[in-house]
Amino acid sequence: MAEMLRMEGISKQFGTFFANHDVNLDIQEGEVHTLLGENGAGKSTLMNVLIGLYQPTAGKILWRGKEERISSPARAVELGIGMVHQHFMLIEAMTGFENIILGSKVNPSFTIQESKDKKKIQELMDRYGLEVDLDVPVGEMSIGMQQRVEILKVLYRGAELLILDEPTAVLTDQEVEGLFDIMRSLTSEGKSVIFISHKMREVTKISDRVTVLRAGESVETLKMSETNGQELSDLMIGHRFVESVYDKVVAADKPMLELKGVSYHPNEKHGGLKDVTLTVNAGEVLGVAGIDGNGQSQLAALIAGLIAPEEGEVWRNGQRVSIYSPDDFIENGLADIPEDRNKMGLVGDMTVAQNLILKETTSDKFSYGHGLWLKTGAIQEYANEKKQENDIRCTSVNQTVRSLSGGNQQKVILARELEGNPPILIAVYPTRGLDIGATNFIHDRVIAARDGGCAVILISADFDEVLKLSDRIVVLFEGQVMGEYPGVNPPIDQISLAMAGK
Amino acid sequence: MATEATAQAPKAPKVNKFGVFQRDKIISIIVPIVSIFLAFVVGGIVVLCLGKNPIEGYGYLFSGALGNAGRVAQSLQSACPLIFTALAVSFAYKCGVFNLGGEGQFILGACATMFVLETTGVEGVPGILLGILVGIIAGGLWGLLPGVMKITRGLNELITTIMLNYVATLLMNFMYSKVLHDPDSGNLQTMAVADSVVLPKIDRLHIGVIIAILMAVAVWYVIYKTSFGFKIRAVGINPTAAKVAGFPVKRLVLLSFVISGAIAGFGGSVDLLGRQYRLMTGFGSGFGFSGVAIALIAQLNPIGSMAVALFFGMLTTGASSMQVGIGVPSAILDIIRALIIIFAVAGMAMMKLPTFKNLLNRRPMDQEGLMPPTDTKGDDGSSLKPEVSE
Numbered sequence: 092m093a094e095m096l097r098m099e100g101i102s103k104q105f106g107t108f109f110a111n112h113d114v115n116l117d118i119q120e121g122e123v124h125t126l127l128g129e130n131g132a133g134k135s136t137l138m139n140v141l142i143g144l145y146q147p148t149a150g151k152i153l154w155r156g157k158e159e160r161i162s163s164p165a166r167a168v169e170l171g172i173g174m175v176h177q178h179f180m181l182i183e184a185m186t187g188f189e190n191i192i193l194g195s196k197v198n199p200s201f202t203i204q205e206s207k208d209k210k211k212i213q214e215l216m217d218r219y220g221l222e223v224d225l226d227v228p229v230g231e232m233s234i235g236m237q238q239r240v241e242i243l244k245v246l247y248r249g250a251e252l253l254i255l256d257e258p259t260a261v262l263t264d265q266e267v268e269g270l271f272d273i274m275r276s277l278t279s280e281g282k283s284v285i286f287i288s289h290k291m292r293e294v295t296k297i298s299d300r301v302t303v304l305r306a307g308e309s310v311e312t313l314k315m316s317e318t319n320g321q322e323l324s325d326l327m328i329g330h331r332f333v334e335s336v337y338d339k340v341v342a343a344d345k346p347m348l349e350l351k352g353v354s355y356h357p358n359e360k361h362g363g364l365k366d367v368t369l370t371v372n373a374g375e376v377l378g379v380a381g382i383d384g385n386g387q388s389q390l391a392a393l394i395a396g397l398i399a400p401e402e403g404e405v406w407r408n409g410q411r412v413s414i415y416s417p418d419d420f421i422e423n424g425l426a427d428i429p430e431d432r433n434k435m436g437l438v439g440d441m442t443v444a445q446n447l448i449l450k451e452t453t454s455d456k457f458s459y460g461h462g463l464w465l466k467t468g469a470i471q472e473y474a475n476e477k478k479q480e481n482d483i484r485c486t487s488v489n490q491t492v493r494s495l496s497g498g499n500q501q502k503v504i505l506a507r508e509l510e511g512n513p514p515i516l517i518a519v520y521p522t523r524g525l526d527i528g529a530t531n532f533i534h535d536r537v538i539a540a541r542d543g544g545c546a547v548i549l550i551s552a553d554f555d556e557v558l559k560l561s562d563r564i565v566v567l568f569e570g571q572v573m574g575e576y577p578g579v580n581p582p583i584d585q586i587s588l589a590m591a592g593k
Numbered sequence: 594m595a596t597e598a599t600a601q602a603p604k605a606p607k608v609n610k611f612g613v614f615q616r617d618k619i620i621s622i623i624v625p626i627v628s629i630f631l632a633f634v635v636g637g638i639v640v641l642c643l644g645k646n647p648i649e650g651y652g653y654l655f656s657g658a659l660g661n662a663g664r665v666a667q668s669l670q671s672a673c674p675l676i677f678t679a680l681a682v683s684f685a686y687k688c689g690v691f692n693l694g695g696e697g698q699f700i701l702g703a704c705a706t707m708f709v710l711e712t713t714g715v716e717g718v719p720g721i722l723l724g725i726l727v728g729i730i731a732g733g734l735w736g737l738l739p740g741v742m743k744i745t746r747g748l749n750e751l752i753t754t755i756m757l758n759y760v761a762t763l764l765m766n767f768m769y770s771k772v773l774h775d776p777d778s779g780n781l782q783t784m785a786v787a788d789s790v791v792l793p794k795i796d797r798l799h800i801g802v803i804i805a806i807l808m809a810v811a812v813w814y815v816i817y818k819t820s821f822g823f824k825i826r827a828v829g830i831n832p833t834a835a836k837v838a839g840f841p842v843k844r845l846v847l848l849s850f851v852i853s854g855a856i857a858g859f860g861g862s863v864d865l866l867g868r869q870y871r872l873m874t875g876f877g878s879g880f881g882f883s884g885v886a887i888a889l890i891a892q893l894n895p896i897g898s899m900a901v902a903l904f905f906g907m908l909t910t911g912a913s914s915m916q917v918g919i920g921v922p923s924a925i926l927d928i929i930r931a932l933i934i935i936f937a938v939a940g941m942a943m944m945k946l947p948t949f950k951n952l953l954n955r956r957p958m959d960q961e962g963l964m965p966p967t968d969t970k971g972d973d974g975s976s977l978k979p980e981v982s983e
Contacts (some may be wrong), residue, residue, distance in 0.1 A: 395837060418839035429837055438831045449827065449838050452820035462820025563914075 093120045094156065095252060095283050096141075096172075098540075101150035103136050111138040111147070113292040114309045116283065116302055118252060121278045125286045125294050125315075127306035127327055129526035130497060134287055137304070138254055173245025174254040179237050183230030187223050187240045188212065191247050215246050219276045229368070234384065235266040242273065253277065253552055254285045259293055260552075263382045271297050291320040303327055327530070328527055330488050335531055337538050339562050339578045342375035346406070347515050347546035348394065353403035355389050357570065364389050365570045366403070373514065376537070376547040378561025378578070381590055383552040386570035388430060391519040391550055394418030395427045408514065421450060426513035426545075428504055428521050436504045439493035443485055444474035446492045447507050455566050481506040482532065497527025505536055519550045534560060558583070568592045605637055605727025605960050619822060620944055625890050628936035636929040638723045650919045654926075657914020666797040672906025673701065674877070676805040677860020679891070679898035680812050681853045686737075686893050687816055688849035689829035694754030695857045696881025697761030698732040698895050699785035702858025703865040704765050710786055711773050720790035725862045732858010734780030735761065738927065740850030744843050750850075758881060769872045792867040799867035808856065809899035816895065825849055845882040857881070890937040904932065929953075 096118040103111040118124050139145045141152070143161040152159050154170050161167050168200050181190050192198070192208050210226060216223060221239045229237055238258060245253055259267045274284050274297060274372050288294055294301065298315040303326040310326050319323075336517045348371045356363035361384045365446035381387060390399045393405070399415035406412065407423055421427075449471055453462035457470050465565055474488035481502045486564045492503055500522065508516065518537055522530040537560060541547050550567075551557050557564060562578040566589040575590040578580060601925030637647030642972055658668045678695040685692035705830060706724040709715075715723050739753040766781075773783040792799040816822035828835045828845050836842045861877060870878060906929060912923040 099875055168940070397837065416839070417837055418841065419840040427837065435837045436834060438827045438834050440830045441827065445823070445827075447835075452823045462823075464818055465820065465823065519693050 092547075093376055094118070095120050095154070095329070097153040098137070099151050099207070101137065101140060101152070103133075103140055103145055103149045104148040109307050111140065112149070114304065114306045114307070116309060116312075118283050119300075120283060121281045122299040123274055123278055123284045123286055123297050125288065125298040125301040126304065127294060127301055127323060129327060129528075131306075131526070132304040133307040133329075134304055134509050135256075136307075138256065138285070138287070140175065141167065142172055142254070150235040150450050159478045168248050168250075171249055171251035172254070173248060173252070174545055175238065175241045175245060175251030175254040175256065175258060177258075177260065179241050181237060181240060184228055186226050186228050187232065187236075187243075188225040188501065190229055190240055191225075191244050195244075197247060197249070212243060212247060215243060218280070219246070219273055221246075221273060234261045235269065238262070238270070239273070250282070252283045252285065254287070256287045258286070259287070259288060259290060261383055263591050265591055266406065267293065290555075291324060294323065300546050305329055318542060324527070331432075335535060337534070337560065340375060340541070342372040342562065343374045346370045347373050347408055348548065349406040350393075351395065351404045351406065353400040353405065355393060355398060355400050357401070360569045361385065362389060363570045364393065364400075366573050367567075369405075369572060369575075370544040371515070371548050373546045374541060374544050375572070376541050376549055376560050376578075378564045379548065379550040379559035380554055380557040380586060381552065381567035382562055385490055387519070387550050387567060389570070390432055390567065391517060394420075394517045394548065395425065395429070424514040426508035426516045428501075428508055428516070428518040429480065429552075430519040432500050432504055433493075437492050440491055442489045443478070443483065443495070443503055444470050444488040445494050446503050447474050447488075448478050448508060448560055476508045477510075481536075498525045500531075501525060501529065505533060509536060513546065516540055516545050516546060516547045517550070518547065520552065521549070522551075522553070522556060530556075554587075567591055605914045617779070621892050621941075624940040624944065625892075625897070625933075625937050628890070628933050628940055629904070631936045632859075632929050632932035635932050636925060640919075640921055640925060640926060645919045645921050649923075650915050650921060653918030654908070654911035654915040656911075657918070658911030660914075663797050664910060666847065667902070668702065668907040668910040669798060669802045670906070671909040672903045673802045673805045674860050674864040674880050675883050675887055675902035676809060677900050678857055678880045679887035679902050680809060680862070680884075680895055681857040682888035682897055683891070683893045683898050684775075684812055684816065684825075684856060684886065685849050685853035686914050687822075687829050688825045688846055688847060689832065690743075690848065690849050690853065691751055692736065692739075692754055692853045692857075693751055693885060694736065694854070694881065695756035695884045696879070696970015697754070698735045698854040698857035699861040699864070699880055700758075700761040700765050700877040701735045702728035702732035702861030703869075703872060703877060704761075704768050704861075705858070706862040706865055706939065707768065707773060707783060710790055711784070714787075716787055716789040721792065721866060724786075724790060724866060725859065728862025728896075729855045729859045731853035732861060735858065736850045736852075737847070740847045743850075745849055762878075765872055765876060766874075769874070773872070775871070780873065783871045784948055785870040786866060790866060791870065792863065801863035801867035804863060805860070806899060808859070809895045812856070812895040832966075841897075847871055857884075886934045890934060892941065 094117060096116075098114065098116040101111050101114045102109060103114075114133065114137055116126075116137065126134050126137070136145065138300070141161065143164045143166050151588070152161060158219060159170060161170070161172075182193070184511055185193070188205070188209060191212055192203065197211075198204060198208055212225065220245055222238050223243060224232070228415050229240060232240070237452075238261070242253065259268060274286070277284060278299075278301050286294075286297060295315065300312060300314050301318065301323060302312040303310040303323060305327060312322070313423075350369050353367045354363070354365055357365040364386045369377065369389065379387065379390065383515065389398065393400060396415050396417045397421060404411055433439060438449065448457050451457055452465065456466075457473070458465045471488065478488055483495075483502045483506065484499050492500060495503070516537070522533050522539065525533065526574065534556075537547060537549070549557065549560055557579060564576045564578060564581055564586060566573040566586055568590060569592060573592070574585075576586055606825045613841065633651065640647040640650050657664060661667055675885050678699055680972040681695045681698065682692055706728040710720055710724045713723070735757060738757060739748070741749045742748040742753050743750050770781050775782050775784040776922070794800070816826065824840050827838070827846055828840060828842050832842050835845075860880075864877070865872070883905065887901045888898050891901045908926050912926040915921065915925070916923040
């Protein structure tokens with residue numbers, strides 16, 4: 092195998108901070124090379140250097156043995172480097188075909204030569220098994236197909252090296268298999284893939300070699316055949332990683348939250364709920380598994396009181412809910428770890444302290460006269476206490492919450508929501524985008540809340556997370572509950588099938 | 594971008610109690626001051642180009658504005674309406690509402706005061722109180738209108754508030770040309786308000802100025818010290834999170850429209866009863882937009898708005914002295930005012946540039962758990978990932 096790319100001693104400095112420090116990476120022709128690392132380990136920076144968005148502070152890049160300065164993304168494309176971003180860069184109103192040719196210089200003709208271009212795209216599709224409906228607007232495609240459009244887009248531009256940034260995050264198990272097939276057919280033709288993922292199961296399955304990054308430095312490059320998941324995890328976090336294991340409980344039949352035949356926009360496959368019935372008892376975790384975009388957001392919004400069901404009833408602590416407003420739900424003991432922490436959970440430009448007391452500003456503890464004068468001192472003191480308790484890492488509680496890392500932001504939300512032992516907790520994708528350490532911390536806290544008698548409903552697209560935490564599991568598919576399964580020895584194959592609607 | 598270092602960069606080993614957070618505050622005070630200085634320098638160059646001596650000119654400007662007690666009083670009184678309109682803008686903007694209708698609300702407040710005093714004929718202190726109350730209500734209602742349109746129909750308040758300014762101006766026109774037209778005057782104006790409802794004066798200074806200053810303190814208190822203000826600010830920064838946190842977002846937005854309008858209407862009443870005494874062509878003209886500029890220069894801080902408004906009032910009063918003194922058009926002062934705005938806005942934008950922040954953050958990042966500069970945040974999925982364009 093010939094060497095395709097070599098990045099030598101790459102450093103990227105921001106101010107005095109090194110996002111990458113002396114990183115080495117080499118890619119052979121025809122391999123799947125995984126880039127593994129926690130958040131902030133420097134994966135994105137390294138890739139941004141490679142595709143010409145950043146100029147490295149030091150180090151050099153050799154492309155097929157020749158030193159190159161990748162001065163712009165356009166230059167990277169010229170060389171044959173293409174990136175499929177985690178968040179797709181597609182225009183939803185345009186068709187697959189239009190998205191693929193958009194902005195490309197492959198066909199220099201002034202007019203769009205549709206049949207000629209399509210023929211070329213069709214060839215690529217046949218060659219690599221990329222099945223795409225070219226004439227359908229991207230917005231109407233499944234996520235998997237959108238991803239294939241993205242891959243076609245970079246192949247059409249002549250990419251030899253494809254960078255796939257967390258490509259499996261949004262896919263079903265079957266779609267992941269399909270993607271892996273595509274990756275294999277790409278590498279068999281001598282193209283190479285840089286695969287970025289957190290999911291160890293997938294990494295061990297598809298990689299030829301793995302480069303581990305930690306704190307901006309490349310720790311080691313290993314052949315997958317000579318290593319295993321445990322070793323990679325240890326390398327990634329820098330010490331032996333011990334994952335917590337939680338006991339499963341069978342809670343007493345004390346329903347805290349019940350949904351009875353609830354529907355919301357029932358005809359929408361990816362944004363509705365259809366006749367959903369489920370119960371969460373005090374002192375248990377009900378896990379809602381399913382692929383992203385099967386009604387999870389609506390279920391979460393409904394339980395938080397943000398939307399009202401069109402049909403069906405919601406019962407809370409034995410009483411039927413009549414008012415659907417977040418205010419009322421919070422009043423009745425709902426704690427909410429929302430789906431999007433920056434957008435829904437935190438007021439980014441306010442301080443850590445202010446975010447910690449966000450819902451409590453009229454309480455006697457933090458103000459005189461029900462909010463007429465805020466007690467700055469008491470707020471500070473409380474915030475510092477919570478900072479200690481929850482290991483929120485910040486220089487000061489008067490720092491804007493925006494400047495914290497994702498894991499610490501989530502800890503702020505958790506600290507706020509779990510204050511005063513709420514009877515009901517809804518956690519939606521609570522560890523999305525967090526590193527292993529923060530994930531473990533969040534899991535510990537959720538389980539501690541459960542053990543304290545809280546009824547927890549966990550909605551997550553991370554199947555492993557659902558399996559790890561849930562005492563009971565339901566599967567959501569196209570807005571419907573596909574079945575209920577025990578948390579102890581869950582029938583994994585059955586649940587996987589249910590997640591795909593079978 | 595993370596604010597991870599202290600102002601006292603190389604020396605300080607630890608972030609002290611104030612540290613980096615204090616630094617941002619200091620910057621926000623320094624920027625307007627430097628902007629004013631630069632504006633005067635550039636304005637001086639313009640004066641030089643006209644062949645006059647800028648130093649001498651500025652001498653006349655300041656002596657004209659502050660030379661004796663009477664001039665100081667006049668400066669303060671010119672500032673008074675600007676304080677109100679600037680506070681109106683600041684308050685609304687804190688809730689994410691861009692109220693450009695300060696002028697209309699100001700005018701309508703004055704119209705309502707005039708109308709109620711002329712029609713009821715209430716005199717003395719009750720007349721003043723009644724007039725001001727009606728002015729506040731009218732301003733509030735004029736603010737409520739665009740608020741309702743925004744909340745129920747999603748109409749952009751930038752447009753509706755400006756449009757309502759014209760409506761208010763024409764309503765006032767109708768007042769002074771028809772309804773309350775002064776028959777003894779050939780000009781288009783109303784009769785003057787009765788002497789007994791003119792705001793009391795301390796020496797030559799009407800008490801409206803004191804009311805304006807108290808108002809600034811009150812707005813500061815509400816925004817920064819109460820739970821209500823806290824919620825208003827939260828809604829202004831992130832309405833979605835505020836909604837999830839159980840805040841009545843729509844009600845708060847609507848209230849901020851009303852309060853903002855009420856403040857401006859209050860200003861209109863005060864200016865009518867304290868300084869102008871009658872409605873006429875040009876009453877309140879430009880105050881709304883001056884208010885916007887002042888609030889932005891002061892970075893929406895109520896106390897800062899008051900300070901900047903006082904300065905603008907001074908410029909207005911000193912302008913004619915400068916004109917007479919060295920024979921340059923008083924429009925020079927308009928140029929300076931505009932330059933202040935440009936420099937202040939540019940200055941604040943510059944402070945947000947990554948290169949500039951890096952200059953300030955010269956200390957190595959040694960605090961655990963802090964975000965590295967935004968660019969590495971990609972793993973979180975939260976930072977922007979530019980498209981690979983060709």
